[in-house]
Each structure stands twice: as C-alpha cells, then as structure tokens.
Amino acid sequence: MLNCDYTGNTSYKFYNKCCVENESINMIGQYPANKIEKVLSCFTDTDKWTEFFLPEIVDIPTQKPDIEGIVEVNSCIEIISQRVIKTPVVTGYTSSNSTPILGENIPNAECTNLTGRKLIIEGILKQKIIYTAAVDEQSLHSAHFDIPFSTFIIIEKDTPLSQKFRITPYIEDIFACKLSERSVFKNTTIFIKASRIC
Template sequence: MATHMRELIEYHGVNRCAYGKLPYFKQINRDFTFCVSMQKPDIEQIVKVWVKPDIVQQKIVVTPIGTSLEGQRVTGYKVMVMGDIMYKVEYVVLEASQSLHTAHVTIPFCGDIVLPEEFNTNSIVITSVSVEDIYSEPMDTRCIYNNITMMLIADLC
C-alpha cells in the first residue's frame, strides 16, 4: 500500500499497483460523514488518514438475464461482496496546545460483480478489494466528509 499527499493531508492505504487484465470487477464509491465523539477535542486540521478495507462475506446470487436500465449486461449470476472499511484520522486539535489526536470508525460497504454467462455454480469465487483513492475534507470543527473509491475484484477457480 502506498502513501500519498494531497492538500497537506497524508493518505495511507491506497493501492498504487497497476492492474493486469481484470475480467470481473466493479468500482464502487463509499462516501460518509465522520464526526468525532464529544470526548474528543475539536478539529483544526487533518494530518493523516488511514483506510483498510476488509471483506467480511460474499454470496453468489441469481439474477435475471438481460440488459439493465443502465445498459449493463446481466448474465444471471452476481457475487455480492460485503465488508468493512477501517477508517482512522489523525488531526491537530483546535486548542493552543496544537496536540495531535486520532479518531476511528468502521464503515460498512457492499457491492456486486457480474459473473460470466458460463459461470458454473461449483466454481470457487475469490474476491478481493483494493482502495483506488481517498478524499477527506473537514466540514466544520467536529465532522469530516470522506469519499473512498474501491475496486472489487472476482477471480474464478
């Protein structure tokens, strides 16, 4: 996992590896607002953000065959991928001491990947998740807006 800087915020957890040929994948965005608990001091500036996704469950579901309203070819099978994003932020407090504090939360995510028409229900489906981008911005002294872009990948064995 790589570290990169954007607007003085250091982001950890972004995958910078080039993808090879990915026949079964889907990009998803998870945006959320995170507010620090009342026990924590106010936010002056975000310093670092850590993101680590984890797949908790996957399930093969049967779908209709055809074309969706969005124009996607639906083949009759999808794999639903459910997981959690472990999110942690380090920030400078809005006090004269200018000390650093951290806060964390777990955010759920869910997405689906269309499987091929010739999918065999006895096949083993191995799913993975990769973070492509993270964006965090303070909304006020208590809350942060976040957007995490992830790639869900399915490999058939």
C-alpha cells in the same frame, strides 16, 4: 459559516468552503495507479472486477477535542462475506415503435448484461483520521471509523451458487476534508477484483 441541522437534531456550523487549498493531508492505504494497471493486465477470462465510491460524513466522538486540521487518513478494507445469487435476466422488450426485441442477453444503456448470476461482496472500510486539536497545545488525536459496504459483480450465467472467489480489494483514491469542528467528509474510491477459485 452555515448553520445546518445535520443528524440526530445536532446543529453544526458548516463552512462554505470545504477544503483549504493549501492543506496537505497524508493519505495511507491508496494503491498506486501503476500497480492497478498491472492488476488489470494480469486478468484471466474468469476474473471479474468492479469499482465504486463510498462517500461518508463521520463525526468525531464526543470525548475527543474539536478539529483544527486533518493530518492523516489511514484506510484499509476487510472483506467479510461473498455469495453468488440468482437474479432476473432481460429476455426481451418492446421498443418505442411497438416492435418486439427478443434476445437472451440484452444490455442496458450502461452496457450491463444481466446473466442471471451476481457475486455479492460485503466488506468494511476501516479508517483512522489523525488530526490536530483546536486547543492551545495543538495536540494530535485520532478517531477510528468502520463503514460497512456492499457491492456486486455480474458473473457468468452457469456459475454455481456455491462458487467461491478470491476477492482482492484496492483503494484507488481517498479524499477528505473538514466540514466543521466536529465532522469530516470522506470519499473513498474502491476497486475490487474477483478471481474464480477452481
């Protein structure tokens, strides 16, 4: 085991190996891959999307017993706000050989074009971890966690700041493992579709 100063000067004993290979954790809240494909095939030209992952380490509350093993992770997403904002636009730059490159819409290496507008989306990842306690009777316990997040989608340059979208979040994947008797590592992959409301 590794000794590590984690957060708030609390010392946990972290395991060298995060996950037990034969551990089977029930994940509730994931959207099936074939349904995500259906979502992607039903797009209109005004629909936009983004995806991101939300890694976290959560600590079991002090009034709860230590973890022996994780049984289930239950997750869902609540969208709490959206707003369209103005952003800068790349209108030109100078190449490495001092040649001016002009243009209204110049992408970066990730093929992202800044248009002057972004849709900011904020939400909460709500989760419940059910685990067996490290006590003789191996009773079941649960701990609830709410993790806030913020993300963005680049949208058309003529989008009014008052424009509203129908935001539909999907959980693509949940990964969880016990880091110590008191802490769990989780990583949630989230896909968000934004449909313009006329």
